[in-house]
Ligand SMILES: Cc1cc2nc3c(=O)[nH]c(=O)nc-3n(C[C@H](O)[C@H](O)[C@H](O)COP(=O)(O)O)c2cc1C
């Protein structure tokens with residue numbers, strides 16, 4: 001079967017009413033200062049995972065003195081369990097592209113690049129067709145909507161199957177034609193980005209949020225969510241539930257509420273934030289989804305009582321071993337060691353002394369790795385082994401408790 | 406390779422270089438175009454790209470080996486990539502995997518004798534709400550079960 005498209009979605013912010021190009025028109029009326037003001041007032045933080053304030057990123061790039069500047073839309077969506085950018089690109093491309101044009105206008109860039117993961121190549125022709133239409137309506141090109149001197153264009157570049165290229169500096173390396181190996185930061189892309197020029201790298205959903213903020217105001221956006229996590233978030237929900245899919249919910253929604261909405265039964269654990277995120281056990285389902293508590297780029301994977309958490313963890317660690325770029329030792333060697341440890345537990349050949357060493361190694365990786373991949377890959381190792389000790393260590397290793405059902 | 410084939414490949418690569426540009430930043434796009442057409446980037450193709458971009462062939466090789474969708478050895482005419490990440494796994498990936506292997510008589514990582522299909526695993530395809538999912542070349546298929554998956558593979562040429 002081919003992929004399903006839902007045409008009418010509803011939600012408080014992202015899926016609220018918006019007519020195409022509305023944001024661009026409003027932005028041209030407002031001017032740069034006002035856009036930055038509203039953006040700052042909205043409290044919008046990056047939706048790609050790291051949560052950096054978007055207004056700050058834009059202000060730094062707007063202030064930079066350079067011949068050229070770039071806007072990059074990060075559509076590499078590779079975190080296991082994340083698929084909300086797919087929905088935005090397939091069903092709401094106008095929100096994303098309008099956001100890029102607004103960004104170009106605000107920081108003074110003439111070029112926007114979408115880095116689309118290779119796995120999403122099937123979207124390419126539709127997206128390019130949409131960009132053509134924007135050209136025909138003078139929403140791209142020269143003197144956009146009659147504004148003298150405002151030229152902006154968007155092109156799409158494909159990835160080639162490397163998760164780490166979602167990391168912003170690896171993404172830039174890849175765009176420049178190199179291996180997608182993350183750079184040391186600083187310098188940040190806002191200063192030294194694509195081809196050495198100041199560059200804003202934003203997630204698809206961040207840019208889509210911008211389009212709404214420009215039209216409806218920062219205050220409106222801020223009314224949703226919590227103090228520290230303003231607005232709403234798209235959650236990609238998969239695993240053991242009756243209604244998987246993309247949900248727009250305000251930040252601050254608890255894990256328990258979300259489980260009810262998606263009709264999940266007998267839930268044992270929820271992995272929040274993908275393979276790089278943390279695993280939340282039943283006793284903590286009152287935790288809330290927000291930058292200040294259970295942070296996530298949107299991936300929610302649900303496991304019911306029948307699932308073997310060691311197998312889940314092994315799947316995640318295999319992912320990291322394969323996707324580590326191998327550039328730095330803590331990550332390249334560390335992930336392999338963690339996976340070997342899991343295999344030892346599976347074969348019942350582990351010692352607790354060794355497991356404790358591995359957790360210590362994980363904590364070292366969190367501080368010593370060069371990029372977010374190695375810094376976050378031990379999260380699930382540590383949280384799953386700690387939160388599911390009983391099941392993993394006090395059983396026969398196949399998820400069956402000794403003697404107990 | 407025959408001289409004629411070499412000339413044809415050179416011309417083709419030259420046209421990709423003209424299309425995407427002869428600067429380093431175009432390298433990945435050029436390699437993707439070659440891969441799409443030939444399902445691999447041969448030694449000769451690598452040398453041609455290096456020559457036209459004025460970089461060392463090792464640079465080209467090093468970029469190819471970094472990306473899992475690019476390769477230096479020939480593969481089948483169609484590349485099938487089954488998602489093995491946990492949400493698809495829980496949705497029944499194992500049964501699909503077994504059925505596909507049985508039907509084609511090969512394991513993952515292998516190519517059928519008639520060069521029709523190469524089977525590979527891949528990580529999360531962003532279709533986790535509709536798993537199990539797989540890519541056939543650039544096309545995505547979801548909600549697979551052993552039978553639908555095998556039918557899809559039997560239909561491709
Ligand atoms: C290993 C790794 C993978 C990442 N993948 C993505 C991704 O697929 N999409 C994304 O938007 N950000 C991803 N990021 C975060 C980016 O580095 C960057 O913070 C983000 O694109 C900035 O945009 P935002 O501020 O709008 O979130 C990844 C980070 C790391 C360390």
Ligand code: SF4
Nearest residue numbers: 325327328331371374
């Ligand atoms: S942490 Fe891992 S992915 Fe990141 S640079 Fe080091 S080896 Fe590469």
Ligand code: FES
Nearest residue numbers: 488493530532533
């Ligand atoms: S887990 Fe298979 S598509 Fe995401």
